[in-house]
Amino acid sequence: MAMPHFIDRRLNPKQKSLGNRQRFMRRARAQIKEVVNKSIRERNVSDISNGETISIPTKGIGEPRFHHAPTGGRRDRIFTGNKEFNAGDRIPKPAEGGQGEGGKKATDRGEGEDEFQFVLSREEFLDMFFEDLELPDLVKTSLKEVCSYKPHRAGFASSGSPTNINVLRTMRNSFGRRIALKRPTSGDEDGLTQRILDLEARSDLTPDERLWMAELHKQLEELKCRRRAIPYVDPFDLRYNRYENHPEPNTNAVMFCLMDVSGSMGEREKDLAKRFFMILHMFLKRRYERIEVVFVRHTHEAQEVDEETFFYSRETGGTVVSSALKEMLEIVHDRYPPGEWNIYTAQASDGDNFSGDAEKCIELLDTALMPLCQYYAYVEILDEREMELFQDPEKGTALWQAYRAVGASWPNFETKRIAGPGDIYPVFRELFAKQAADG
Numbered sequence: 001m002a003m004p005h006f007i008d009r010r011l012n013p014k015q016k017s018l019g020n021r022q023r024f025m026r027r028a029r030a031q032i033k034e035v036v037n038k039s040i041r042e043r044n045v046s047d048i049s050n051g052e053t054i055s056i057p058t059k060g061i062g063e064p065r066f067h068h069a070p071t072g073g074r075r076d077r078i079f080t081g082n083k084e085f086n087a088g089d090r091i092p093k094p095a096e097g098g099q100g101e102g103g104k105k106a107t108d109r110g111e112g113e114d115e116f117q118f119v120l121s122r123e124e125f126l127d128m129f130f131e132d133l134e135l136p137d138l139v140k141t142s143l144k145e146v147c148s149y150k151p152h153r154a155g156f157a158s159s160g161s162p163t164n165i166n167v168l169r170t171m172r173n174s175f176g177r178r179i180a181l182k183r184p185t186s187g188d189e190d191g192l193t194q195r196i197l198d199l200e201a202r203s204d205l206t207p208d209e210r211l212w213m214a215e216l217h218k219q220l221e222e223l224k225c226r227r228r229a230i231p232y233v234d235p236f237d238l239r240y241n242r243y244e245n246h247p248e249p250n251t252n253a254v255m256f257c258l259m260d261v262s263g264s265m266g267e268r269e270k271d272l273a274k275r276f277f278m279i280l281h282m283f284l285k286r287r288y289e290r291i292e293v294v295f296v297r298h299t300h301e302a303q304e305v306d307e308e309t310f311f312y313s314r315e316t317g318g319t320v321v322s323s324a325l326k327e328m329l330e331i332v333h334d335r336y337p338p339g340e341w342n343i344y345t346a347q348a349s350d351g352d353n354f355s356g357d358a359e360k361c362i363e364l365l366d367t368a369l370m371p372l373c374q375y376y377a378y379v380e381i382l383d384e385r386e387m388e389l390f391q392d393p394e395k396g397t398a399l400w401q402a403y404r405a406v407g408a409s410w411p412n413f414e415t416k417r418i419a420g421p422g423d424i425y426p427v428f429r430e431l432f433a434k435q436a437a438d439g
Helices: 018-027 029-042 122-130 137-144 167-180 186-200 207-229 267-287 307-312 321-335 357-369 384-389 398-409 425-438
Strands: 052-057 115-120 149-157 240-247 252-260 290-298 302-305 341-349 373-381 413-418
Touching (some): 186 207, 252 267, 267 341, 267 373, 302 307, 357 398, 373 398
Parallel strands (some): 252 290, 252 341, 341 373, 373 413
Antiparallel strands (some): 052 115, 290 302
């Protein structure tokens, strides 16, 4: 029995073929990935979650096909409307290049297309960005969320969960209905019953009084029937609190990016540091509506700079890490009071530091910075050979040992050595775990 084939012919968004788009992206994945990596180096930390318009060479996107070689071989062709050549004439072959497809030779023609341009959606761009980071699928999904929502009161509904019933509104509806339908009260019933008891207590009732007592019994029975027919609380009276999801109003957060920019931090190290900062920013963007990013770079002295200067300006000099911590502390005191801001710090370095400065770093972190920070993540960027030498986390530079000591005292302090993009995520594993527990 042949296996059935199912074809989904539902229209895709904007009536475009999503299947064809995905097949094209798989075929051109290597070139798209290269462009995305270049875009990551060029775009800002806070813009990582946006889409991207990219261009790739047309030579890399064509379907494989057989074609005649441009040189060599013999061909017999018939050209209609020929007025220039006779049978047996030799026709010169066209020169190579100059056809608008990226050839090196010049041409006087303005036709052709050298590049193919298309737009990556936000989700597609993030998929490419996450590819090298080895994030779990659950974390990838949560980071792609544009914003978080929280239920808020939005009036009342006539149906809902019993836990959401609004007693005050329900009783108000019940009271109005009972008044409109003239439901007898318990006082009416008690008064009529008392009159009957008074008559029954007498032994000298006249015939008219006996008839009156029988009439009162009939009225009492009708009154009881009417009270039973008109319930005290009817399902029609029930009202429930209604909720709608709205973007969660979040408090402010500031993210400090600290980085050593001495000569030992090359382009590779800065690229890894930028990916590290981007991941932290994406995490914070899920929780906080307003996020400010502060860039502090340092050699033997530290200063606050803009993002362009932070990543791409070259500096010379020694390395004194405590200068960046002091600069951050001054900025916090001047602009970001901890009572109004959630403070996060991400620091990247290659581990170099001035002799004797590690003790100053421990003192600044333990006494001043860590009591103010929600989370502090430090990554030490090494090459692959150094990673093999420092397999044991207990071994390392004086700065690494100092930060390990701080991490032992503060649960919100994380340290990690990285040599490639796939090593970045473990720095945030505990942070994501705490986020899931809090949510």
